[in-house]
Amino acid sequence: FYLTPAQVNSILKANEYSFKVPEFDGKNVSSVLGFDSNQLPANAPIEDRRSAATCLQTRGMLLGVFDGHAGCACAQAVSERLFYYIAVSLLPHETLLEIENAVENGRALLPILQWHKHPNDYFSKEASKLYFNSLRTYWQELIDLNSGETTDVREALINAFKRLDNDISLEAQVGDPNSFLNYLVLRVAFSGSTACVAHVDGVDLHVANTGDSRAMLGVQEEDGSWSAVNLSYDHNAQNEHEVERVKMEHPRSEEKSLVKQDRLLGLLMPFRAFGDVKFKWSIDLQKRVVESGPDQLNDNEYTKFIPPNYHTPPYLTAEPEVIHHKLRPQDKFLVLATDGLWETMHRQDVARIVGEYLTGVHHQQPIAVGGYKVTLGQMHGLLTERRARISSVFEDQNAATHLIRHAVGNNEFGTVDHERLSKMLSLPEELARMYRDDITIIVVQFNSRVIGAY
């Protein structure tokens, strides 16, 4: 049983989304040309989330991917809320006052974000009031704290991450009279999510990362070839600094039990995450909340389960590492993706595939026979393979889709193999997760002309 190329395409393209920064007078003065995003589920339902928005009260654009675990509730909440926290953190004092006044007097609120959403990217209606109140509390505190200094993007990102995670934790502890919401906030807190968020404002690119999603810059070298620059560090057992950090934060007696089988406390892959209160709350707090919580929570073995060797919580933080990069004309694009992509593809290949896709130039060296011994058959095979590589480019109108096609369908030669693609996409739900992870990708394309003019 095989999927036809058309069926494959309809699966691959179901979640694709593109946004082009609008032009004024035939000019786009933004350093961002636009972005393509897409996601391919392996879990049912998918646990990855993505967000993109333009800041309306400050300059800049926000883009992020969120890889949920133990359910999608936390990733969903973070994808809805984090950008508001960041935007608010960036707002000048006067604007915060203006907004607070508007809310106070029941006037229309200044819009803070313009979202760029795929129809499948939903926001929870039920929780919006709750989320709004938490956010309002945050900006009220910011107003009170008015330091008079201009807002530093790095600080804002770190504050926003930490504050949102704190709010998630608090909301779960306080609970909600509405039983649906009560259950929701608990699910959000007990599930977890990584976050990899980019903030682009002119030539200033900040990437805030928590967890093992990754941001990568695509750079075009002078000879036209493509190379990759990492703009985030993975927070997992492969990152020595991260292992070191965790160990520093806990007594030496726990050294052996902290990281087992490359997992935090032998359980969690990412070493930083939103939610996951099981790795943050004290045992007492966990027990109290679960017991007083709704039955669904109480009956859930996972939530009741306390991690082994759980002595000195918290073991987990949502605090991001922030990397600042000044964009240069040779920086052509940024890829934000969950680990589903990075598990299957090397970043160098990602840089090349996206680079060639975006420029439309396929830097295949022309073949020259020269003095080599080549037979007609060998040449034919080589040309067929090169053609396949090019034709896969033309099938896609979205760089993220193109990348997913390669991630899932690549054969050993680095070309998309339809048979393989068809097999991977027609796996039954229960098997899919064994062969691949959810993949979420955002490819941001930069405007070299604007960047060069800075």
Add this chain to the structure above:
Amino acid sequence: AAGMFLRLLSDIQWRAAHPKWRRMTRSQRSTSTTAEPHPVSLPAQAQVVICGGGIMGTSVAYHLSKMGFKDIVLLEQGRLAAGTTRFCAGIVSTARPVSIELKMAHYSNKLYQQLEQETGVQTGYMKTGSISLAQTQDRLISLKRIASSLNVMGIPCEIISPKKVLQLHPLINIHDLVGAMYVPEDALVSSANVSLALATAASRNGVQIHERTSVSHVTIQKGRVTGVETDRGRIQCKYFVNCAGQWAYELGHSGEEPIHIPVHACEHFYLLTHPLQEPLSSSLPTIVDPDGRIYIRNWQGGILSGGFEKNPKPLFTEGRNQLEIQNLQEDWDHFGPLLSALLRRMPGLEALQIMQLVNCPESFTPDMRCIMGESPTARGYFVLAGMNSAGISYGGGAGKYLAEWIVNGYPSENVWPLDLKRFGTLQSSRTFLRHRVMEVMPLMYDLKVPRWDFQTGRQLRTSPLYDRLDAQGARWMEKHGFERVKYFVPPGSDLLDLDHSKTFYKPDWFDIVGSEVKCCKEAVCVIDMSSFTKFEISSTGDQALESLQYLFSNDLDVPVGHVVHTGMLNEKGGYENDCSIARLSKRSFFMISPTDQQVHCWAWLKNRLPDDSNLVLEDVTWKYTALNLIGPRAVDVLSELSYAPMTAEHFPSLFCKEMSVGYANGIRVMSITHTGEPGFVLYIPIEYALHVYNEVMNMGQKYGIRNAGYYALRSLRIEKFFAFWGQDLDAFTTPMECGREFQVKLDKGMEFLGQEVLLEQKQNGVYKRFTMFILEDHDTDMDLWPWWGEPIFRNGRYVGKTTSSAYSYTLERHVCLGFVHHFDEKTGEKLVVTTDFINQGEYEIDIAGQRFQAKAKLYPFSSLFTQRRRKDEVELSGYQRE
């Protein structure tokens, strides 16, 4: 790599050939002692200067010198045979769809065969034969059509089964083949060495050959070539021959007065391999697989294989010049599809080792036919270029025809299909050429079905009514850059798309054209005929009349307001043009000619009218829109619009009058329709075109008026036995041979061009006769349709070919027009064709190998003419060509 190839293909023989003519040129020079690049200084003057030392230039030099011409100089900017000629695949193939090209290739083959013996230069000539493969039935039909015309020319050729293909060439995969055509006498040569052999012979005959000499431009004074400027000085000359290949366009544009030569280069790729383990025999036939877009020949024990891809790469659009064609970059990705086709055709070659992918530019022309002849603007400036990658096949014959042209004033065959004058300045835009050659190159191997139209370079010249007609469903074809309507697709009906409409059988527009014809017969139709060439000739005194009386065969001294159909004949009585001339006043004439006569007729008249400032010739083609109102109700429409009586008593046939139509004044109305049907042509100053068209259509409604196109016109004129110039009539056909004596006034009281020959023919009879054939046992729905070029058999013996054909909706039969000869049964000598000879024969027309019975007629069916007005002048003329 380029060097290696050069050595392999030609250098060894080059060294052998070189001393022979070099010694000769050296002997003319005594002062120089060292081997300088230019041992001989250029002569100060010459009769002919030929530019280009490729196959064309050397062939022209060879033939000119053979014909006894003296003082010939050949200039080559690099080395002889170092351009496209050097890289040419060396296949001499006679299987050509156009008859004149077939003749050239046939002659070339015979010439090359004896060239080594004549010159002592090894040419590598090897008679291998060629096999053209058919993967589809349609392809087989097209091969059968070519086979029919090869056979009647006496060139051995047969249609063979796939099994027979395998016997002739053991490497071929025949599983997807439906048949093939085998031409056993096709050959292979080393094209560079053929060129060197021709140069050697020419040199012996006194032609001076100068390498490393660049022509910067040609000087022209008073419309005549006077000399050539080179980087080594000036040569005065009477004739200049531009054989510069892909640089012909550049060279033409280098002078003060540009000579437009529409050629454009495309990259052309072919593959060379090492020898097979068991080297291929050098006598193995060449394979042409047009459906796979490739050709394959044996080459030094291995193969040489190239093709004509769907996505050609044009180059040198900006006109980059260079001394010799460098070996351009190999592009394997581009060659990929052709390599696939090669391995599909010869799967056994997988393990064969590649030697090189050769990239050599070839020049192509806008209509896939080569370019020869004299410039319409500069006398003595000749061109031979644009071989569409068949240079070696045409080289011999083309050089011969061009030499004849220079020596005798015209070649021994009709070469109008190749004449430079079929193009105007409009085809010389670089953008046009670039786009068009991208369509032409793949066409080399595309299936050529009747009535195909080029898709690129369109909508250049249009009538002011173009948008109106287009909105009403017009489907367009192009003639001389002018858009013309083929037919109108009624609303709601849908025709096949371009690719699917290709057929040798009944076309999808059959019923549409049928209903347009019916409307022409029963009511009234309007056809936009604005593309026709329109000249005005006027003078202060009688110069116009006197000149025209000499240049045209009919009597033009008619009352003002009369229209005369007449031929414009050459010295041999042949038609240079066939036109209608209206006498507008005592001293001015209005002349209507076929669309593609715009350049040729202009040049013909310009060269022959006396140099008199009081005699004015003006091209007014662009000034008038022409609407042809055809049908019995045309008279009603026009009289209602003009408030003037239009009946035969007031407006007889072949009459011309300026009148008002609607609000518009000064409309030239002529009572001709070019179809034999009643009606009028309105010549409308273009600013009134839309108004008059709207008035005609509005008024015509109650008479059932509708739009019609050229296909309807064509059917109407062919069923009435109307010949038209360019298709049926050519420079080798006289009025006597096509039953048009009535359009000749032998006793008009003064001498006219061609008169002598006509008188002689009247006395002694003619050697060919234009005849109409009605196909008898032909099933329009099921059988292959005739096109043109089908052999005609009389009592089982070949007597000639058809020149045009159409389905007559009235007769419900196919009608073919063509020429019948009388070949002596023993000697093959041409005998006089008498009426009895025509009438007393059983005829068959051969359509792609299948013969259909036909009834021959020398006069049209009188029943088809609904009315006759002036007994002496039945309108018998038509201008359009498909």
